[in-house]
Amino acid sequence: MADAVPVRLAVLVSGNGTNLQAFIDHIESHEINGRIACVVSNKRDAFALKRAEQYGIPTIVHESGAYADRRDYDAALVAILRNHDVQLIVLAGFMRILTDVMVDAFPHAIMNIHPALLPAFPGLHAQKQALDYGVRFAGCTVHFVDRGTDTGPIILQAVVPVFENDSEETLAARIQQEEHRIYPEAVRLFCAGKICVDGRRVRVSP
Structure with missing residues (x-):
């Protein structure tokens, strides 16, 4: 029987990224059948981005300044995640409250x-x-x-x-x-x- 295809994850961060590191470690040791498709930060200086880059994980800075409100920001975030074919979104110190736009786009797929x-x-x-x-x-x-x-x-x-x-x-x-x-x-x-x-x-x- 063929191995199951790894689940594509997105990790949303704002800071140091210690939980991100825990995910990376468990994936590297094959305890999690997943692949981190992207790490998204709303802060350009988040150390979590450097953690991701060390492992060759694509990183995206998605700041809020260009958007009129939280729903517009989330609509753009949904587009980013869909572009990466994400199946599970994991919030790891992401310092933003998600709106219905984001929650409704990924029901029971945001942790x-x-x-x-x-x-x-x-x-x-x-x-x-x-x-x-x-x-x-x-x-x-x-x-x-x-x-x-x-x-x-x-x-x-x-x-x-x-x-x-x-x-x-x-x-x-x-x-x-x-x-x-x-x-x-x-x-x-x-x-x-x-x-x-x-x-x-x-x-x-x-």
Whole structure:
């Protein structure tokens, strides 16, 4: 039986690209049956672009200045991704909120990771929200993107303890270690055809 054709991925970035590196590592080790077709950044100086270039991955800078509004920006982004025949879009620190134009173009094919156990603490500064609330456990959530803010169907979650002396930085570092573990796993499951969305539930085939 022939090997399955690798799934074509796009990784959307704005910053350092540590999750991008995790994807690259898992693809290089053949744990993910995928190929990164392009890395798109809304910031020209994002270090993630240099990470991609080191591996010969096509990079695209897609800044917002030339567009009238977010929907126009997203329409151009959809065209870029379709031009690269992308099947799965992975948000890796992409600091823009996607509009319906983007979400509707790729239903159940856009993943994001959030540094909290959704539905708790959506939006910005999730680690600070968790510490201020006094929770004993925090974590991260991989989910599909829908029209809401961190409201899409949940794929995977990981839990970390919150310690008495934690700061936002120490908690974020502990959560990020789990991000680098479960985000590539979610992508691996998608590329292996093991994910099915049933309403709000994401079912994973054994």
